Amino acid sequence: MATHTGRTVHKKPPDVPSSVVVLDAPGAGYAEGAERERQIIGPLGDVRPLIVPAEQRGRLHEVEADYVILWHRVSLDAEFFERSASCRAVVCASVGYDHVDIEAARARGIPVYHVPHYGTEEVADHTLALFLALERRLGELRDHVRDHGWDWRAIGEPRRLSEMVWGVVGLGRIGLAVARRAQAFGFRVVFHDPYNHPGIEKALGLERSHQLDQLLGESDVVSLHVPLTQETRHLLDAGRLHRMKRGAVLVNTARGALIDVSALRAALAEERPARVGLDVVEGEPDVPMWLRIHSKALVSPHAAFYSVRSLSELRTRAAEAVRQMINGEPVTSAVEVV
Known part of the structure; x- marks a missing residue:
């Protein structure tokens, strides 16, 4: 195990894929089966969609994931960042990031990214x-x-x-x-x-x-x-x-x-x-x-962002950012919130 800014994280052997969750709300329709994310991240990550009802969101810190791709109908609060033992980074699949407690993430040394250059x-x-x-x-x-x-x-x-x-x-x-x-x-x-x-x-x-x-x-x-x-x-x-x-x-x-x-x-x-x-x-x-x-x-129902091309671009950029982090490369597909 290694300690990063006061947070204990488990170092994975190089041949073990990182865990990646795509967090979405019931009925929102963004995460679907996460096929696009699996295709982009490939063998580097074990990608799974996670549809979280509102009554279960107080337990998100129990989710074991190295990387989180987060859609805007689910929020990550201070408790998540304080109690999560595994999260290394969050990528908001959105332009906005007001659904994330940025200060709490920063205090735990967890970078948060968003995708302002789509749609x-x-x-x-x-x-x-x-x-x-x-x-x-x-x-x-x-x-x-x-x-x-x-x-x-x-x-x-x-x-x-x-x-x-x-x-x-x-x-x-x-x-x-x-x-x-x-x-x-x-x-x-x-x-x-x-x-x-x-x-x-x-x-x-x-x-x-x-x-x-x-x-x-x-x-x-x-x-x-x-x-x-x-x-x-x-x-x-x-x-x-x-x-x-x-x-x-x-x-x-x-x-x-x-x-x-x-x-x-x-x-x-x-x-x-x-x-x-x-x-x-x-x-x-x-x-x-x-x-x-x-x-x-x-x-209109929060639809301005959407076209077939823009949704594909958003999912691609968010997944590419995770892939770049896993590879230890500079993140160019998303922008870190500072």
Whole structure:
């Protein structure tokens, strides 16, 4: 046995494969049979999917695994990292990593990786699709025609896109992809990102807003593209929602808890925002019924990331990262959370 940052781990003989578990929640449908992961890791690892019901997650520390590939519906808390005797690394099969206690992992010397460089195109496309469906009233028009109507006035009063301002909150990979798409539609694009490089707006032909409240007050569309942290949880609370421009559209394809869902109902009644497109919701999959059926809300089931190609890319990158770690190679298929 060897000790690593206060944690006792068993060293495996070189001819014994490492144990790898793919953790998923019942009904989520990500892990499946882990065939793709087995194919990539090959004889280096004994790979098995593990579907964990909510009532059993307090015992995850009992799982014997050298490496964990973790899907976003299962969380690893401080107890897992404090009590696990075997875990050497965690790879989040996702862009986000708020379902992992990063500080607890760091305290035990267990690296945590995520895969931020997959599915950018799909999430950006979905963001634009949610907005366009809301602005062009596609749901209402569909229902109108199904009810035997044929009146163009059922579309309401949509605006000309080239006369609108699109506010991007968070100009990372996905935020930038959304900004470029919005530019192609003719929007004036403004972004808020206090962590992005000064002057990047000049290179990209965008406008920077140094104050989030200012962006909210001037944008006809606001889309969220930031990770969920203690700083960003309920980034849009009741006060911030009230500062939005009346009649604006709000789109969230990042993390549900960026928006205080308890404050959103009243905000919609005040038309700040007037319409909302959500691919993620705080507390999902337990989405409030009022939001599911709200006439001014368009909600999709955390599907923005998905295409056949993006899911394959995600599973491949996560598994390749584990293979690289087992081989003692630099991890290039995923990014360590620091």
